Amino acid sequence: MKRYLPIWFAISWVFLGLTGCDRRGNLVSETRCNSAIAEVTNTWRVTYYTNRTHLNPNNVRVEEFGKTQLTNRNGEKPVNAASGPNEDGVWFPALPPEPTPEEIENQRQFGERYNPPELNRNVKFTLQCTVGDLAADGAIYRQAIVALRVSRNFRVSYSMGQVLQVLTPSAEEKTATKRNSAMPDQEPAEVGRPLPEPSSPVVYVDPVMGNDRAIGSESQPLKTITQALKTVQAGAIIQLRPGLYSAESDEVFPLQIKPGVTLRGDVQAQGRGIQITGGGKFLSPTWAGQSVVIVAAGDARIEGVSVTNPNTRGTGIWVEVGSPIIEHSTFMGNNREAIFVSGSAAPKIRSNIIDQNGGNGISFTRDSSGIADSNIIRNSGFGVSITERATPRLVKNQITQNKDGVVLSGETQPLLRYNTIENNARDGIVITSTAEPTLKQNTFNGNGQYDVHNATSKPVKVEEAQLAELKVKGRVN
Known part of the structure; x- marks a missing residue:
């Protein structure tokens, strides 16, 4: 029954x-x-x-x-x-x-x-x-x-x-x-179950053919990154097409990349052809007014772009909070640093070309940390400057042809490992104040004065296979 x-x-x-x-x-x-x-x-x-x-x-x-x-x-x-x-x-x-x-x-x-x-x-x-x-x-x-x-x-x-x-x-x-486009909409049978992770919506930007009154689709791109940043939320990708992004093309600097948003150009070409040039006033909580192209925060991602700030004391990317990712990009012709890291930020700076910048390639300051991995840093003032209480890790970078390769000061305690530090005009690594770096398996060659210049009163431990061949000044173990 x-x-x-x-x-x-x-x-x-x-x-x-x-x-x-x-x-x-x-x-x-x-x-x-x-x-x-x-x-x-x-x-x-x-x-x-x-x-x-x-x-x-x-x-x-x-x-x-x-x-x-x-x-x-x-x-x-x-x-x-x-x-x-x-x-x-x-x-x-x-x-x-x-x-x-x-x-x-x-x-x-x-x-x-x-x-x-x-x-x-x-x-x-x-x-x-x-x-x-x-x-x-x-x-x-x-x-x-x-x-x-x-x-x-x-x-x-x-x-x-x-x-x-x-x-x-x-x-x-x-x-x-x-697959079911011919069927009418129906309520899902299991609404209570967890939803899959959403895919990332893409907003297209074209400085030549775009229009900021468009919808940002592939066929109707926006004109400016500035407008795209007003429309996107976390998880979105702003896809840049080739061209010059500058004040002349109606960009308003600095470009502030929201947490969770990806700014993407041409990753394979290291940003060649995707040129962002300019700079605007940014009021830093710890450094007051600055001239900056891009401010990156949270878990934002910047990849495949070229960044230049020709302004007096101009910085390419400013990072003060969060752990943004900056990779596969080119930083050339910035009047001061390519990338400035401060506050408590812990960015991941990977596989970039940092070349011919007026000040430093990368600066780590305050209580920042993070990692600089597999970058080419050359033809700048200091390749990398690490000051105050910063504790970043420098791994597998090529730091070459700068005035000094890496300069450490303050109470900083960074880790340098597997880096190639060569052909810098003066010193490979300079250690001052009470800085206490950990140096492991780095390669030194052709630096003008010293490979390791320790100006502190404490000995620096250098774990190198051929320590005896290094040009050293100061106390080194």
Whole structure:
């Protein structure tokens, strides 16, 4: 004999499988969405009032004069857009005509006074989803635009008709979407299970053919890195096409790379042809005002670009917090350092060409650490400068043809291992103040004065296979 669950029980079980609760006990569900809408309304308003005082503050009324509206869809530029987009990707209509004094006076009632007209701009955000239209805000709209560049639809969590979070599709979901493109959208059968990690949306930038009012797709690239940085969130890749990125092409420096964002040019060519040149004022928490091309923070990634700051005391990349990755790039012609590391930052600086910079190739200061691995550092003042309490690791670098190869001062305690330090005009390694480096299996050759110049009162331990052949000044074990 077959038994059947009561219909109400089966429906309740499915409903519970698709929902959960937030900390306040509100029901939270997930659904799929395929469009993001931003309705913009501009309205001139005039506030009229009679004997308004602190005892009677609400004796007012508002009249509207003129209105313009514009519908944004998925971040694409509407036909009648007059300005934009803003940082959320919203385009705006033309302003309505401002009311004349005669029009304002005609609406005034006996005994009333009025304030000057004010422009009110309202933006209503909604996502079109399987369950119907859901309310959103600017941040959600921006995230939805990015998600739609990855796949034709995306998941969101929502509660009480309001979107809480955009859950961008994974690469697996994109494949499934293409495979089932002829089928109508359906709610997932197992909403409660963990979602796969989202793939990285890509925003394209082309300084020659791009337009900052475009959507940043491969066929409609943006023009500037500056605009791309306004639109992306963590996990995004800003893909640069060949050309010169400078103030003349409307870049605004410094370019501040957000945590989790990748700025990518041509990795295979070490950034050749992807030239970022300029510099702007950056107020460092520990070094005051600086001229900087790029500020990298968090776990940002910079790869395959060429960076030049020709300004007086100009720095290429400034790192003061987090552990960003800087790799496969070229730094040439910076008036001061190629890369300056300070604060408590611990970057990974790998496989770069650092050449012909006016000051140092890399500077580590304050309490910074991190690693410089497999870089070519040449033709600069000091190849690497390590000061104060910094404790970086220098591994497998070629430090050549600088005035001095590596200069250590303050209380720094770095590790130098497997580096080739050769043909520097004066010394290979200079140790001053109370610096205590650990030197292991480095190669020295052709340095002008000394391979190791220890100007401290303490002996420096040098673990080298051919220590006797080194040119040494000061105490060395």
